[in-house]
Amino acid sequence: MKIGIVAGANSNLYASTLVVRLAAQQDAPACIILAEEPAWRRLAAHVRVAGGRATLRKLARHYDVGGLPDRDARHYLREYATGRGLAGWDSPLTTLAAGTGARVVRVPSVHDPRATDCVREHGLDLLINTAGVIFKPALLQASRLGMLNAHMARLPRFRGMNVLEWSLWFDQPPAVTVHFVTPSIDLGDILAVRDIPVARDDTISTLRSKSYAVMVEAMAECIAALREGRETRTPQRPEEGKQYFVMHPALARLVEARLAASKTALFARRTLG
Known part of the structure; x- marks a missing residue:
């Protein structure tokens, strides 16, 4: 089976671990399609979807060298890869492409006709999304089977944005869903659902970071099955299900408080099975 990866950056730990x-x-x-949009365009798109305040918070986290999200994602992916x-x-x-040919x-942009042309020229059977963008039908329909995505929550219940946070808000175990991508957001056929392991000291950030290793393994299993x-x-x-949007910081703080609590319905279910 001939596979293509769609990525938004050359340095993408999730994509490279998956490769x-x-x-x-x-x-x-x-084939690896690198859709490296200019920073200003990515910023403008994020503002349109998430709003100005959420974008500023994302920028602050991204440029904090010691910030938890990047450090923890690297830690859990290193642990997974080493194992x-x-x-x-x-x-x-x-670099990986040079080694594998x-x-x-x-x-x-993923909407550039050259991306679709590449898929058709190589006769790709399947595309994998690691770019975190919304696709137009032309690219989604270019490969024989379509495109797969790993979603950071349990589908069909939680669609859209900040779905890990919304899962926790509703006391639902955090999970990853591998599904086909369609023009309608997060509504494609589901192939697999995998739980994200939860520890007593986890935060939203650490659970998000843990999810990437779960995504890699779930995606690999689904591709083998296909x-x-x-x-x-x-x-x-x-x-x-419902489509969710960016969670307000006040609600996110309440979610963090629940995670810090010693007894919640989430941990009770995870502990008692």
Whole structure:
């Protein structure tokens, strides 16, 4: 099966770990589409979707060198990669492509026609989204099977943004869902749902960081199942869930307080099974 990766940056720990994990099971990507949009365009898009205040908070976290999100994601992905003997998990995607022979196509946007042309020229069977953007039908329909995404919550209940936080708000165990991407947000067929392990000292940030290793393994399992023709597709209906948007900081603080509490319904369910 010929696979392509869509990434928004050359240095993307989730994407690079996924590439080496797939290579380990003989599913190395044939093509990597690097859609490196200008910073101003990404910033403008984030403001449109999340608002100015949320964008400023995201920028502050991103440029805090010692900030938890980047450090913890690296920690958990390193732990995952070391446990599986995956070398090169933190390498730039172009470096990994040079080692596997994958073609790299650099475009300013996932909507650039060259991205779709690359998929068709290589006869790709499947695309994997690691870019975190909304796609137009042209690219979604360019490969034989479509595009897969790893969503940071349990579908179909939680669609949209900040869904890990919203899962915790409703006392639901945090999870990752692998699903097909459709023009309608987070409504494609589901292939797998995997829980994110929760510890007593976890925060929203650490759970988010843990999720990436869960995503990599779940995605690799789903791709193997598709290759072998043993996948199970579960269709979604819009009425089975809701679409959520950026969580207000005041609500996020309440979620953090719940995580810090010694006894919550979430931990009781996780502990007692």
